[in-house]
Amino acid sequence: TMSVERFGIRRMLPENVRLISGPGCPVCVTPKNYIDKAIGLTGLEDVIIFSFGDMLKVPGTHSSLLKKKSSGKVKIVYSALDAVEFAEKSQDKKIVFLGIGFETTVPTVAASIKYAKKKKLKNFFVYSGHKVMPPAMRLLAGDKEVNIKGFLCPAHVSAIIGTMPYSIISKKYNIPCVISGFEPLDILQSILMLVRQVKLNIAKVENQYNRVVRVSGNTKALNLIDEVFSTHDSEWRGIGVIKKSGLVLSRRYSDFDAEKYIDFPKVETKMDKGCI
Numbered sequence: 001t002m003s004v005e006r007f008g009i010r011r012m013l014p015e016n017v018r019l020i021s022g023p024g025c026p027v028c029v030t031p032k033n034y035i036d037k038a039i040g041l042t043g044l045e046d047v048i049i050f051s052f053g054d055m056l057k058v059p060g061t062h063s064s065l066l067k068k069k070s071s072g073k074v075k076i077v078y079s080a081l082d083a084v085e086f087a088e089k090s091q092d093k094k095i096v097f098l099g100i101g102f103e104t105t106v107p108t109v110a111a112s113i114k115y116a117k118k119k120k121l122k123n124f125f126v127y128s129g130h131k132v133m134p135p136a137m138r139l140l141a142g143d144k145e146v147n148i149k150g151f152l153c154p155a156h157v158s159a160i161i162g163t164m165p166y167s168i169i170s171k172k173y174n175i176p177c178v179i180s181g182f183e184p185l186d187i188l189q190s191i192l193m194l195v196r197q198v199k200l201n202i203a204k205v206e207n208q209y210n211r212v213v214r215v216s217g218n219t220k221a222l223n224l225i226d227e228v229f230s231t232h233d234s235e236w237r238g239i240g241v242i243k244k245s246g247l248v249l250s251r252r253y254s255d256f257d258a259e260k261y262i263d264f265p266k267v268e269t270k271m272d273k274g275c276i
Contacts, residue, residue, distance in 0.1 A: 007184040009191075017195065020148075023136045026101045026129075027054050029236040033269040034129045035060040038098055040265040041127075042073040047262065048090075049074045050083035051098040052105075061270045080112035080126070087116070087124035096258045099128040099247075104156040106130050106247060107221035110228035113249070113256050125258035128248050131234055133157050134165040135245035141173035150176040150194035152187070155209050162217025166205045174203045181209040228253050 001021040004010060010019055023029055039060050041047050049065065053076045056066040068074050077083055080097050087095040099109050109126060116124040133154060140146050153166055158179045166177040176197035180190035190208045197203060207213055227250070234246020249257040258264075 003182050003184065003187060007187075009184060009187055012188070013191070017191065019152075019191075023133075023140070023236060023239060026105070026131065027058055029131065029136075029239065030055075030058065030100055030129050031235040031237045032060060032271070033235070033267070034127075035065070036062075036267040036269045037264055038127060039063050039065060039068060040267045041096055041258075041262070042068045042071065043265055044094075044262070046092070047073070047094045047096055048086075049096050049098065050077050050080075050086070051075075052077070052100065055098055055100055061268065080109045081115065084112050084116050084119070084121065084124055087121050088119060091123055094123050094125065094262060096125045096127050096262065099126045099130050101130055102133050102154070102157050103160040103221075103225065106229065107160065107218075107224045110224045113228050113253050114224075116256060117253065122255075125256055125261060126249065127258040128229070128246075130229065130247040131236065131245055132231070132247065134161070134169065135242050136236065136239070137166075137169055138173075139239070139242055141169055141175050148175060149198055150178070152190055152194070153177050153179040153205075155179065155181055155212065158207075158209065158213045158217070160218050160221050163205050163207055163213065163215050164217075170203050170205050176203045177205045179205070179207045179209045179213050181212070 004019055035058055041049055057064060065074050083095050083097040140148055170177045176194050178190045178193045180186050193206050229247040230250045231244040232246050232248050233241050233243050235241050254260060
C-alpha cells in the first residue's frame with residue numbers, strides 16, 4: 001500500500017482497475033481491547049512491557065503505550081530476544097512481550113519463547129496478538145458484496161507460508177492470486193498478471209516475487225510456528241472475529257502465556273464513534 005501511494009501507481013491505472021488496501025497491517029488490525037489490556041499491565045508494579053516501536057502510538061480507549069513509556073514501564077525492542085535477555089537479568093520483574101505480527105514475525109517470537117524455555121525462565125511472557133493471513137483472505141473472498149476480482153498477495157508473509165495456501169483460495173472461490181514484490185515495477189507487473197487472468201477467465205496462483213518466495217515457503221519457520229503456537233478465533237479491528245485467524249501459545253509452551261499467568265487488570269474498551 002505504501003509503495004502504491006509513494007509511486008503514484010493508482011494514477012497510472014485505468015478507471016476500471018481499482019486497488020483496495022486491506023485487511024491491514026498487523027498493527028492496524030489489532031483490536032482496541034488488546035491495546036487497553038496492554039496499557040492496563042503497565043499499572044502492575046512488577047510488570048514491564050516490551051514492544052516493537054510501531055505499537056506505541058496506537059490509541060487505546062483512554063491512552064497509548066507511548067504515553068506510558070515515560071514511566072519506564074514500556075520499552076521498545078527490535079527483537080523479542082532482547083526482552084528475553086532483559087528477563088534473564090531482571091528476575092524480580094515480569095517481562096511481557098507484545099506479540100504482534102503476521103507469519104513474518106511469528107517465527108522470531110517462537111524462537112525467543114523456545115530460548116526462554118531452554119533457559120528455564122519463569123518471568124518471561126508473551127501476550128499474543130499474532131494473526132495469520134489466509135483466513136482473512138478467505139473471509140473476503142467468500143463475501144459477494146465485496147466482490148473482489150483478484151488478490152495481490154503479501155510478499156513478506158508469502159516468503160514464510162509459500163504459495164500453497166493461496167491455491168486453496170484461488171480454486172475454491174475462483175479468484176486469481178498474484179504474489180507481488182514491493183518495487184513499482186513488481187506491483188505493475190503483478191497487476192498486469194491479475195488483469196490477464198481476469199480477461200482469460202482463469203484463476204490460479206502466480207508468483208511474481210519468485211526471487212524471494214518459494215512454493216513451499218520457509219519450512220523451518222513454519223515448523224517453528226506449528227511447534228510453539230496453535231490457532232484460535234481472533235478479533236480483527238474493523239472486521240470482527242475471524243475463525244482460526246489468531247495464534248496462542250501451544251500447551252507445551254503455555255508457561256509463557258501472559259494471559260494465563262498474569263492477573264490482567266479489568267479494562268473498559270469504548271469503540272470510536274463514526275468508525276466502521
